[in-house]
Amino acid sequence: MTRITLVQGDITEQQVDAVVNAANSSLLGGGGVDGAIHRRGGPEILADCRRLRASRYGKGLPTGQAVATTAGRLPARWVIHTVGPVYRPEVDNSALLASCYRESLRVADGLGAETVAFPAVSAGIYGWPVEDAARIALTAVAESGAAVAEARFVLFGAETFEIFREVMVAQG
Numbered sequence: 001m002t003r004i005t006l007v008q009g010d011i012t013e014q015q016v017d018a019v020v021n022a023a024n025s026s027l028l029g030g031g032g033v034d035g036a037i038h039r040r041g042g043p044e045i046l047a048d049c050r051r052l053r054a055s056r057y058g059k060g061l062p063t064g065q066a067v068a069t070t071a072g073r074l075p076a077r078w079v080i081h082t083v084g085p086v087y088r089p090e091v092d093n094s095a096l097l098a099s100c101y102r103e104s105l106r107v108a109d110g111l112g113a114e115t116v117a118f119p120a121v122s123a124g125i126y127g128w129p130v131e132d133a134a135r136i137a138l139t140a141v142a143e144s145g146a147a148v149a150e151a152r153f154v155l156f157g158a159e160t161f162e163i164f165r166e167v168m169v170a171q172g
């Protein structure tokens with residue numbers, strides 16, 4: 001069973017096997033966690049992403065899916081890129097957000113990763129309310145059945161960390 005842990009901090013500094021990136025379909029970088037991972041990890045990650053675009057993902061990585069690249073200069077071995085849904089109050093995309101976590105863990109299992117760090121996918125630029133994003137994320141990981149030993153949520157800022165902590169306590 002996967003143990004879920006929460007820390008407040010910067011995901012690019014985590015000593016884990018794999019770091020999950022809240023990417024966009026292009027896989028070619030952006031702001032938020034994506035920008036931080038590419039800045040800190042260096043150009044090897046982007047080079048791998050370009051190869052993926054030239055081969056398996058000509059049209060981009062679909063929302064809810066996940067794919068791994070090198071982690072370049074990050075302490076981790078791999079970056080697992082996933083694409084969260086953009087939050088739209090009139091559409092329920094929670095299944096797609098849950099899929100990001102399930103698929104990332106499936107990729108991690110395939111790599112033999114034991115420790116995986118997750119950001120709060122979709123809860124930044126993509127606008128998902130943090131409490132709801134936390135509920136979906138924690139449930140998806142708890143129910144994943146993955147072999148990964150530790151799924152570590154790395155929350156940027158005290159407020160997001162506190163919300164995740166409260167949701168985790170409420171979910172038991």
Ligand code: AR6
Binds near residue numbers: 009120121123127
């Ligand atoms: N470590 C941990 N968490 C972080 C870090 C960090 N270094 N930096 C930001 N966060 P976001 P999204 C938090 O916007 O909502 C990009 O342009 C942030 O505070 O990174 O899925 C992509 O290319 C928030 O809680 O991802 C896409 O176009 C959470 O990580 C788009 O943004 C996610 O925020 C994806 O948007």
